[in-house]
Amino acid sequence: MDALRFYGIRDIRFEEAPEPIIETDSEVKIKVKAVGICGSDIHRYALLGPYVPGTVWGHEFSGEVVAVGKNVTKVKVGQKVTACPALYCGKCDSCKKAKFAQCENLGVIGQHHQGAFAEYIVMEEENVVPVPENVSYDAAAMVEPSCVVAHGYYKVNLDPGDTVAVVGCGTIGLLAIQWAKIFGASKVIAIDIDDAKLELAKKLGADETINSRNKEPFEEVHKVNGGKGVDVAVESAGTPITSAQTFSLADKGGRVLFVGIPYGDVMVKRLYFEKIVRNELKVYGSWNAISAPFPGKEWTSTVHFIANGQLKMDPLITHRFPLSKGVEALEMTAERKVSFGKIMLHPEDK
Incomplete structure (x- = not known):
């Protein structure tokens, strides 16, 4: 599949990556429709570099469910979804208190696990959040911020x-x-x-x-x-x-x-x-965007207020590119020669 893989400071490449598959009964495979560039992505791209060179990057996304594990009940094939990108350990003192944002080993997709700058991604069912049909894929990709x-x-x-x-x-x-x-x-x-x-x-x-x-x-x-x-x-x-x-x-x-x-x-x-x-x-x-029961009321509240029109996402999006132009998009943010807000990438666009 096509993906953006992050190798080093200002070194991200549009290239082939292995297409993820469902490996457990609780996983959901999603065809990515829209994925945003986060402000933290910009700093890591320009200044810090990747956690693991070559990892598929990106964590703010939406898409369509294309396959589910046999124990999945929250969503079904064909459904519009977004997903919480946070990965908590479930073992530390904070997790035992259901304070997931304070997890001692808190991670996010795109660090050590495949991210969403790609055509497909596989997530655990508990991370997946259904989105009403009247919410656009671009708006659904804005749920996480x-x-x-x-x-x-x-x-x-x-x-x-x-x-x-x-x-x-x-x-x-x-x-x-x-x-x-x-x-x-x-x-x-x-x-x-x-x-x-x-x-x-x-x-x-x-x-x-x-x-x-x-x-x-x-x-x-x-x-x-x-x-x-x-x-x-x-x-x-x-x-x-x-x-x-x-x-x-x-x-x-x-x-x-x-x-x-x-x-x-x-x-x-x-x-x-x-x-x-x-x-x-x-x-x-305030760190991250999660609470208990995971992923938290932040997610259901955001989806509700986007769906009823009180949260307006479209005015925040200033640029849209196909995923193949992701390198140019990120370089634009590093150079800061133009004013930009949220930049959205679309894997299906060519």
Whole structure:
């Protein structure tokens, strides 16, 4: 089958790979219809390299069931699905407590197991999530990043009427804006340094937008929020600077949620750090997109809100390529010569 295999930093190749087969009674074989490039994929491609050279990569996908093991009951052949890419060990202390996101050996497809940048993939039944027919394959491939945001909001107990600031309006930030509205936020403030992203944030539900280039974000937040901080500040840009600044955005007794991944040391100025103490903040780290019962309510909730139209995925997708152009797509992200959001690859397109 055709696949993208990851060999080294900025070395991914479109080539033949063995087609996976069902080996146990609980497995499901899926024909991949759409697979997205994750922000973490971009960093690993450009900076870190693969876990195992030559592995088929990719983890955000959707497809059609083409075969099932004899004990599979959740899905049937011909059904539209997505799948949770997380692989937990089931043996560590965290797994025994059903805290799967904290699994000591947590993995994801594309690391040591075949990923979804391919024509076919085989997954365990418990990882497979049915998707209604009215949801497009592209939107279904966006379920996993949406679950990342939902997982964080469930942790902070976002309440109706809360005010929310979202720092960074990439894919995760734009999903965080939409989820905040679904949870009942009374005001959502979007913060970025890109006016085009802020314009999209406004269209997707942000009540206020702030371009924070050469400005102190907390001062701007206070201007648009009645002279105070927000109830929940969400860091979704994943940069060292914004990771430090986000502490300053929450009001007294507020909550700070980190869903971005800063690939660098975070040096926190006193101006920002003292807010944790003086404002008695609650700080939450959020990792992955899974809970119990696995894969978690994040998945059923996301599918529900995509199906009813409250989560809009299509505006987040800026580029679509056939899988054969995946090398060019990833190189485009490494060069960063063009602005891009979610990039979707389609194995069936030639």
